[in-house]
Amino acid sequence: MLEVVSSKGVEHLDEEDEVSEKHKSSKKDRVVDAREGFKGNLFLVLEYVSHDLTGLMDVAYRFSEVQVKSIFRQLLEALHYMHDHKYVHRDIKSSNILIDHNFRVKLADFGLARCLEPAILDKIHDRGNSQEFTNKVITLWYRPPELLLGETKYGTSVDIWSAGCILAELILGKPLFTGKTEMDQLKLIFEMIGTPTSESWSGFEDLKLFRTGEVSIESSKTPKLRHKYQNKMPAPALNLIEKLLELDPKKRLTANRALHSRYFLAEPKAPVRPEDLGTLEGHFHERQTKKMRKEAKALGERSRQTALEGGCSEKEAQEAFDETYRRIVAKVACEGLKISSDPASSSSANASTKNGMPNKKRLDKDKRRESHKEKHLDRHGRKEDARKREGRERNEKRKRRREDEEKSRKLIAPNADDRN
Numbered sequence: 001m002l003e004v005v006s007s008k009g010v011e012h013l014d015e016e017d018e019v020s021e022k023h024k025s026s027k028k029d030r031v032v033d034a035r036e037g038f039k040g041n042l043f044l045v046l047e048y049v050s051h052d053l054t055g056l057m058d059v060a061y062r063f064s065e066v067q068v069k070s071i072f073r074q075l076l077e078a079l080h081y082m083h084d085h086k087y088v089h090r091d092i093k094s095s096n097i098l099i100d101h102n103f104r105v106k107l108a109d110f111g112l113a114r115c116l117e118p119a120i121l122d123k124i125h126d127r128g129n130s131q132e133f134t135n136k137v138i139t140l141w142y143r144p145p146e147l148l149l150g151e152t153k154y155g156t157s158v159d160i161w162s163a164g165c166i167l168a169e170l171i172l173g174k175p176l177f178t179g180k181t182e183m184d185q186l187k188l189i190f191e192m193i194g195t196p197t198s199e200s201w202s203g204f205e206d207l208k209l210f211r212t213g214e215v216s217i218e219s220s221k222t223p224k225l226r227h228k229y230q231n232k233m234p235a236p237a238l239n240l241i242e243k244l245l246e247l248d249p250k251k252r253l254t255a256n257r258a259l260h261s262r263y264f265l266a267e268p269k270a271p272v273r274p275e276d277l278g279t280l281e282g283h284f285h286e287r288q289t290k291k292m293r294k295e296a297k298a299l300g301e302r303s304r305q306t307a308l309e310g311g312c313s314e315k316e317a318q319e320a321f322d323e324t325y326r327r328i329v330a331k332v333a334c335e336g337l338k339i340s341s342d343p344a345s346s347s348s349a350n351a352s353t354k355n356g357m358p359n360k361k362r363l364d365k366d367k368r369r370e371s372h373k374e375k376h377l378d379r380h381g382r383k384e385d386a387r388k389r390e391g392r393e394r395n396e397k398r399k400r401r402r403e404d405e406e407k408s409r410k411l412i413a414p415n416a417d418d419r420n
Contacts, residue, residue: 003045050101052108053094053166055284057173058293059333060326065234067103067277068170069270073259074105075163080255083156086116090137092162094169095286102275112137116155138162140185141175145196146249148186149215150208157249160258164244171233186215193245194223201248236263282333289332296328 053071056063063071075097082089090112098106114133133154135147144161146154168176177192179185190196195217196204209215225245226238233241240263246252253261264270271277300321307317 001044001046005043005045007040007043047106049098049106049108050282051099051280051284052286053097053099053170054286055095055289056099057094057169058286058289058329059284060173060329061284061333062173063170066268066270068167068237069264069268070103070274070277071097071099071105072163072167072170073264073270074274075107075166076255076259078105078107079156079159079163080259082113083159083255087113088116088154088156089113089159090133091139092159092166093139093142094166094175097166099280101280103277103280104274140179140182141165141177143182143185144249145186145189145193145247146207148182148189149204149210152208154249156254157252160244160252160255161249163255163258164241164252167237167244168229168233168241171237172229183215190217190221192223192225192228193247195219195221196247202250204247234263234266236261236266239263292328292332296325299328300325 075092079089079092089107089110091109092107096107096109098108100106116131118131132152135150135152135154138144138147138158142162142165144158147158165176177185177188179188194200197220198204204210225242229238240253240258240261243253243261244258303324304317304321307320308314312320
């Protein structure tokens with residue numbers, strides 16, 4: 001926070017200044033509180049940070065391995081500081097991870113954060129920590145299984161689960177679990193991490209939703225995380241994610257232990273100073289890119305419908321949707337990163353490639369692909385128009401041929417005066 005600014009209330013206006021209608025006290029206001037209509041405003045001036053992680057993911061920004069390590073290490077350092085001071089964040093998600101132009105991470109939104117220290121009366125009477133918290137916290141995609149199962153006594157391990165989801169998202173470029181409901185999210189977690197057993201999660205049967213029978217394990221599932229992503233993630237990163245996404249909260253790594261894992265010791269190592277990674281251009285925030293996503297999906301759906309109406313298969317129609325969506329995302333990314341389409345500015349385009357953004361050559365390729373797609377649609381999606389156009393051309397040719405033949409006959413055949 002940089003500053004606190006307050007605006008003067010109506011009581012500070014000069015006598016000759018006009019009071020607006022909304023600030024004039026009615027009889028009712030005067031009875032309740034005569035000061036209610038004269039209050040000023042209070043503003044908190046916060047530091048501006050150019051990006052959040054969701055905004056960058058929305059424009060398909062791909063971080064390098066070193067950048068991922070640096071960003072995640074900074075997140076763990078922030079969590080270690082919080083947890084060491086007995087606070088839990090309870091809303092770790094990509095949109096709350098801010099990144100400035102120099103790759104420095106700022107953890108934001110402490111509206112759900114709580115202190116884990118026992119209440120004063122509990123300390124006095126030596127009753128331990130009897131605090132219970134709501135389990136309706138943490139955005140669904142980053143919510144740990146114990147909260148989904150109704151746990152109300154929990155600690156810093158809920159933040160660690162969310163951090164594991166963030167690391168997977170940084171590497172894969174997309175969220176790991178994208179459930180639509182709490183039960184759907186739980187299903188996705190069990191399918192990927194495996195169903196709990198007494199060995200993997202001691203005491204899980206005592207959780208509320210298991211006790212009430214709202215959740216039951218019909219068939220056991222083995223973990224699939226390693227098998228599915230072993231070719232898409234470095235081995236040290238996959239090992240760390242598995243330890244952060246332990247079903248049993250007691251078995252999850254702490255932020256401090258995660259900072260000393262082999263992942264950060266393996267090559268390539270992240271620099272101590274994040275600013276040594278270079279500069280992150282543009283301004284990408286979830287609030288702006290959310291609108292872009294909506295527009296891109298609408299245009300993609302339009303391309304999909306056009307392809308279907310033109311006789312394309314469902315697979316080809318989906319390809320048309322994906323192509324349109326990717327093209328719009330790439331355009332927004334380039335505009336946000338100020339990449340010029342002028343061939344003379346190839347240096348900036350090449351620089352963008354190093355940061356994982358599409359360069360000019362890739363954009364030209366996308367344009368050629370889009371042109372090919374349009375031709376494809378013209379052949380298969382506009383057959384009726386082509387037939388009509390060909391018909392008109394044939395009629396024009398016939399008409400011109402008849403006119404030429406008529407002229408030839410007039411030149412060859414003698415007129416009536418000559419015969420007489």
